Amino acid sequence: MLMKDKKSLQQELEELREEYSKTKDNKATNKHLSMIRAKIASINKQMTERKSAKGAGFSVKKSGDGVVALVGFPNAGKSSLLGILTNVESKVAGYAFTTLEVIPGMLLHKGANIQVLDLPGLIEEASSGKGGGAKIASVIRVTDLILFVVDIKNYTDLFKLLDELDMLGIRLNRRAPRARIERSWTGGINIEKNGHSAPDPxxxxxxxxxxGIYNANLILHQDLDSDQLVDLLSENIVYIKGIVALNKIDTLSSSECEHIRKEIVEKTEMEVVLVSAVEKKNIEELKDAIFNNLELIRIFLKPKEGEVDLAKPLVVKKGSSVFTVAKTLHSKIANNLRYAYVTGKSVKFSNQKVGSTHVVEDGDIVTLIYSKT
Ligand SMILES: Nc1nc2c(ncn2[C@@H]2O[C@H](COP(=O)(O)OP(=O)(O)O)[C@@H](O)[C@H]2O)c(=O)[nH]1
Ligand SMILES: [Mg+2]
Incomplete structure (x- = not known):
């Protein structure tokens, strides 16, 4: 692979992106589109490698049970929503000319502490192509969920935003393809299909x-299409969950809002919550959607002798075991854990005795039995 200077890479990227959107509009063959995607991904990879070599990074300290990033065009209502969802008062204006500021707030919901990040300027930077891609990816890498904030009157902005993120290597509500690449010195490109489907050789x-790879084995553990192969080779792809807050519903009739909501769900398969930051409409629904999409669950602890504490749930990730619950309390408890009694959705009857690997579910009441040493 020829190393080109930065300017020409940038130019090439812009030309390819233009070609990509033109080709997409012309509904040309998928193969051609895949090749353009491969070229774009390859250039993005080179540009990112250069950036990280220079040490230009951006980091947000992770805290709480999950991190949510608000992403949207200016004036969509991100700051207003942050102010309502969290306990911090974020300045509504005044950040337009800073390079990149992160305004965090903490959302307390159903016993969970959820960090919410407002990222003004992110989309503008990304769209300008001035290296915004690496920055946006580095922020999004630390978040667990993207909350797209969209002004319902400009709802097609969402599609632009999704195209933009796609170009930056951010894949929404999808999993990384289960496939592996083993480099070799000779033998060309071989595909081990293991019964799965792949693009033609x-x-x-x-x-x-x-x-720039001429010898390698591609080992499949699932069906793989061209786009997924490009993602696999790009290495810097981010997979993240995303939901939509369709804001300013106070500006349209409810039937118009519902119509737009349906169109978005059909086109993007994302969960959409209709909200109004100004009228504080559906804010609880939005909080629930955030909580559910972070895949958090609540566990209620009951001492061996005593009452269950329903006021203070323990928040853990969906799929957690009794051991994880114990560990969340204290590593000593986890280490001395013998078994537990569980009442709730994860068991057949009340006070069922389970082992430490038992997977708990939302709302379970758990009594941990551990030896006190
Ligand atoms: N009508 C209406 N206006 C809103 C709503 N939410 C925000 N706005 C207004 O939209 C403008 C931009 O809001 P802001 O939160 O600063 O958007 P940001 O640029 O995405 O952070 C402000 O004038 C807000 O008062 C809403 O639900 N309804
Ligand atoms: Mg703002």
């Missing part, structure tokens, strides 16, 4: 070559 070879 010629396309696979061309895509590998685009990334």
């Amino acid at each position: 010629r396309s696979v070879m061309k895509i590998f070559n685009e990334f």
Whole structure:
């Protein structure tokens, strides 16, 4: 792969992106689109590698049970929502000319502490193509959920935003493809399908070559299409969950709002909550949607002798075991854990005795039995 200077990479990227959107509009073949994606991804990778070599980073300290990033165009209502969802008063204006500020707030909901980040300027930077891509990816990497904030009157902004994130290597509500690449010195490009489907060998070879790879084994653990292969080779792809807050519903009739909500759900398959920051409408629904999409659950602890504490749930990730619950309390408790009694959705009957690997569910009442040493 020829190393080009920064300017020409940037130019090439812009030309490719233009070609990509034109081709997309013309509904040309998928193969051609995949090759353009491969070229874009390859250039993005080179540009990111250069940036990280220079040490230009951006980090947000993670705290609480989950991190949510508000992403949207200016004036969509991000700051207003942050102010309502969290306990911090975020300045509504005045950040337009700073490079990149993060305004965090803490959302307390159902016993969970959820960090909410307002990222003014992020989208403008990303759209300008001035290295915003690396920045946006570095912020989004530390978040657990993107909350797209969209002004319902400009709802098609969302599609632009999603296209933009897609180009930056951010994949929403999808999992990383289960496939592996093993580099080799000779033998060309080989595909171990293991019963799964793959693009035709010629396309696979061309895509590998685009990334400067001429000898390698591609090992599949699932069906893989060209776009997924490009993602696999790009390495810097981020997979993250996303939901939409369709804001300013006070400016349209409810039937118009519902119509737009349906269109977005159909086109993006994302969960959409209709809200109004100004009229504080559906804010509880939005909080619930955030909580659910962070895949958090509440566990209620009951001492061996005594009453269950329903006021202070313990918040853990969905899929957590009794051991994780114990560990969340204290590592000593986890280490001395013998078994537990559980009442709730995860068991067949009340006070069922379970082992430490038992997976708990939302609302379970748990009594931990541990030896006190
Ligand atoms: N009508 C209406 N206006 C809103 C709503 N939410 C925010 N706004 C207004 O939209 C403008 C931009 O809001 P802001 O929160 O600063 O958007 P940001 O640029 O995304 O942070 C402000 O004038 C807000 O008062 C809403 O639900 N309804
Ligand atoms: Mg703002």
